[in-house]
Amino acid sequence: xxxxxxxxxxxxxxVDAEHRIRWIANDWHDFASHNQGSHLTPAQLIGxxxxxxxxxxSTRSIYRTLVDIVLLRGTPTTFGFRCDSPxxxxxxxxxxxxxxxxxxxxxxxxxxxxxxxxxxxxDTEQPxxxxxxxxxxxxxxxxxxxxxxxxxxQAVSDLGLFTRxxxxxxxxxxxxxxxxxxxxxIDALQQLSSGESN
Ligand SMILES: [Zn+2]
Numbered sequence: 001x002x003x004x005x006x007x008x009x010x011x012x013x014x015v016d017a018e019h020r021i022r023w024i025a026n027d028w029h030d031f032a033s034h035n036q037g038s039h040l041t042p043a044q045l046i047g048x049x050x051x052x053x054x055x056x057x058s059t060r061s062i063y064r065t066l067v068d069i070v071l072l073r074g075t076p077t078t079f080g081f082r083c084d085s086p087x088x089x090x091x092x093x094x095x096x097x098x099x100x101x102x103x104x105x106x107x108x109x110x111x112x113x114x115x116x117x118x119x120x121x122x123d124t125e126q127p128x129x130x131x132x133x134x135x136x137x138x139x140x141x142x143x144x145x146x147x148x149x150x151x152x153x154q155a156v157s158d159l160g161l162f163t164r165x166x167x168x169x170x171x172x173x174x175x176x177x178x179x180x181x182x183x184x185x186i187d188a189l190q191q192l193s194s195g196e197s198n
Pocket of ligand 1: 141175177
């Protein structure tokens, strides 16, 4: 069953020139779940470095480059990502902008929200084994042992991995498709920014 919802902003937060979280509005939970900090309250997040919550080096490097472009040039940018729950696939958009000098604001919104059959792998309450499964931070696809990346549902049926009582631990990374899209976007932004500064 598909439940198309109108575009809805669910989280706004901003970081300063040192990439420290300065302000959080609306539903901070999206920030926390997207950035591996769902046990933290807004008060615990303020003042912390954004990079404390993004463990994967490739994801961090792309985010950092985007933040720097926005902070230094004021060029806004957007990208798509997924913020799934065990029972919902959520297609999201992130907008990054510079509302004033020294502040980079992130605004995430839901573009589409689809119900799915419960997937225990995504349920953070589930017990975990010491086995790791790589998941793309951006599109939430799973790395297949043969090297390609597949949707969680396909991983459940093809690998039988997540039907176990104890789930493997997700370890975040970036799939080649998302990486090339984001790197192309960064290239275009840098060209745009250098054109504007000439
Ligand atoms: Zn991906």
